[in-house]
Amino acid sequence: MTAAGDRLEPTLFERSRPGRGGGKIPHPPKDALARIPFGQRRREGPRLPELSEPELTRHYVNLSKLNYAVDTGFYPLGSCTMKYNPKIDEWAARLNGFAALHPFAPDDVAQGTLQLLWELEEALAEIGGMKAVTLQPAAGAQGELTGILMVRAYHRGRGDTDRSEVLVPDSAHGTNPATASMAGFRTVEIPSASDGGVDIEAFRAALGPRTAAVMITNPSTVGLFESRLCELLDAVHEAGALAYMDGANLNAVMGRFKPGEAGFDVMHINVHKTFGTPHGGGGPGAGPVGVGEELVPFLPWPRVLREADGSFRTERLGERPQSIGRMRAFAGNTGVLVRAYAYIRAHGADGLGEVSDDAVLAANYLKSRLSGVLDIPFDRHCMHEFVASGATLKAETGVKTLDVAKRLIDYGFHPPTIYFPHTVDEALLIEPTETESLETMDAFVDALRCIVAEAHDDPELLHSAPHGSPVRRLDETTAARQPNLRWKAMTGSQTPCPD
């Protein structure tokens, strides 16, 4: 399987030759480790790869060329908001004053970062209509856990220990039910209404004295604003439960809708979606959580506070006894938060409103252009994303949404999110974002038109797509049945150290 020609780029371990590399780290004195007891020492050095710097550089540059990325093309991945990542944000996070600051640096030598974090909290609270924000969670899912743990602490703080259920619509991200489980709750899944929105009557029926919280994604995962939101929030609060908003889709509504003002008690924000921080091939993100007044005492510890004299400090241990505690070490993914801060300051109030307006405009434009090409299950104005369906195409040609997605790769596009939400047959969730030009969107429509025509003329071409990508469809079954999760034939480093 690893014969030459059958691989795109050798692994680091195949490129390694004992004796290569070096020149980066000075040699320590010979007796540097003499005081480490023999039994505590590593007997055999780790067999890590040995490469010269030119080899290393080519390895990673070659690998990077096998990736599709926002910097290389259109990435209409619904629910993921793959917008352009501004370059000044990368520059900012690398400023030595930010990058070299130790997390245990005393407050009086960390005033720049503390001010930035405090201002970012304030800005996010304003955008979300929330009373306060924690920046600690490392990603959206950790933000969800933070929020639901605060819900738990809130009910327990009132002596209300019977609330063991969290209601989640069936169209929710998988992180919602998984979060409820991690926080010790039972998930009750509520079916969606036929218009794609939440089924208010089904929610009413499920709400009760055992309900701790309702988790709602708004705009929903089918890209629609929950038009009966007022009724839903009233019912939730009447039942004594709290309303959690999954803020994954905040990019649609900045300046037009503030979840906290509308009555949501808690919400996480994915800064790598709405605020343009890069996805990094899977992370890092940051998942700030905003809360209403009643949850402020339970926010993770420590918070950043502004003193009367305008200086900033972090909360002291035990200063806020009802806090749910820490979600992680140190302050948070600060380097990511610097990028989000830069993004918000670059846009300002007007710019953020324009971001949402343009994101919604672009999604509706793309939806109207695709109408007649694919099924559009929910025929009304969408927010920043919309669901299309390949159900008719599949019935007519046998070509599945997966095939369409894979064929898009041959046309130079990243496929949309497919088979999510689970409530729509053969779903494609399409989110163009506000940073894609009309030319790009039009080319995407043309590609889909061609693909639909191909599906009728030559379905096999699609079943076996992609054809022009670095590799073609993978054998995922063998990967799961006989997992190969590490390179076993490690070589190198068995030569003695130069010292």
Add this chain to the structure above:
Amino acid sequence: MAYGPHTTEDRARMLKAIGVDSVDDLFADIPPSLRSTGLNLPPPESEVELSARLRTLADRNRVDLVSFLGAGAYRHFTPAVVDQLLLRGEFYTAYTPYQPEISQGTLQTIYEYQSMMAELTGLDVVSASHYDGASATAEGALMSCRASRRDRVLISRSVHPHYRQTLCTYFAGASLVADEIPLVADGPAAGTTDLVALERMLADADRPVAGVVVANPSFLGLLEPMAEVGRLAHAAGALFVSVVEPVSLAVLAPPREYDADIAAGDGQPLGLPLSYGGPYLGILACREALVRQIPGRLVGMTADVDGRRAFVMTLRAREQDIRREKASSNICTNQALCALAAAMYLAAIGPHGLRDVAALGAARAAELEAALAAVGVRRLHPGPYLNEFAVRVPGAARVHARLVEWGILAGLPLARVLPDDPSLADALLVCATEVTTPEDIAAFAAALDEELAGAAR
């Protein structure tokens, strides 16, 4: 708009295609009573203004100080090639590799990361990354509960206090119990995990233990009796979760050698910037037998339909997007780019370089110990350490604050993070790495000498 492409004409064309007069019409679904009237935020800033603002903020942080701070986040040299390669937009602006045909770059780098971390820890399975050392440790402890179907974990006070606090938060949610193993109070093993207490806690037949969590080196910098901890844990049917620091694994016995089942730690020392706490890199590794319990993404090697070697995310039935409420964790986004940075760092400095980083830190720390002892400041604990140790300084917090005026960040006053331990009331935790210079050490010792002499006068 700052980064958007749309001209007035573009917007008009889109509105026309949609068949509405104004973008406001597209928001008609928002109930009028819930509509907000804009944002109370500052106006947009041009890149000229914004870059000046950011530089001013960054300059307000004092990163000019000579630092002896470690305590879970370490200053190391990062070869220039690492950041230059990280800036490839093909890496950092890609999403999670759900479409493997056009994500082989990310997938192969994760596989290589998993392989190198497996080699460092000696454990076969390494997740594609977790948020940080604290959350990875909490997830490791949760794994031990799932695997053993027990609900109580013992965690040594040798583990970083932030990690212990994080584990408590996670455990409270899951209604699991975390009991703390005390440290030895005095004698040659002072400051390390109390094995007698551990044995007693494990012997409670009514409260069986799922996992034992101990860090090596410990938060106090000390080397722990890991092999003994492993034996005790296994004898009681518990799993052994080792909290590790990856640079130290170049020279210290890896988790496999002392029979750990799970290893967790923070990969920040592998060339990641300090950045006031993150983004760092949660390392989570386990034995092959626990592969279905490990949370987070895993990348495996396979082939495509033409037989070409390729990589893909695998064993996905553990994950939240497939298993929903029955998933092994809710984790979705991880720290992929940080794992890539760590892998690049390891490949750039190689096995000898990593050993040199660890050994040079140890050498500098020994010099620091000697220099501080020469001015009367001695270690708090007698046991062996690698590159970090606690010293007793009368009035530690005040002296620490005074030394900032000398341009020195004298480590961490331990009472700040462990106020419940009276033995640490006058202690500073100090650390040296390969970037600590003899001049730094001399300046620290001289300043400390002056301050202590001044206090004595």
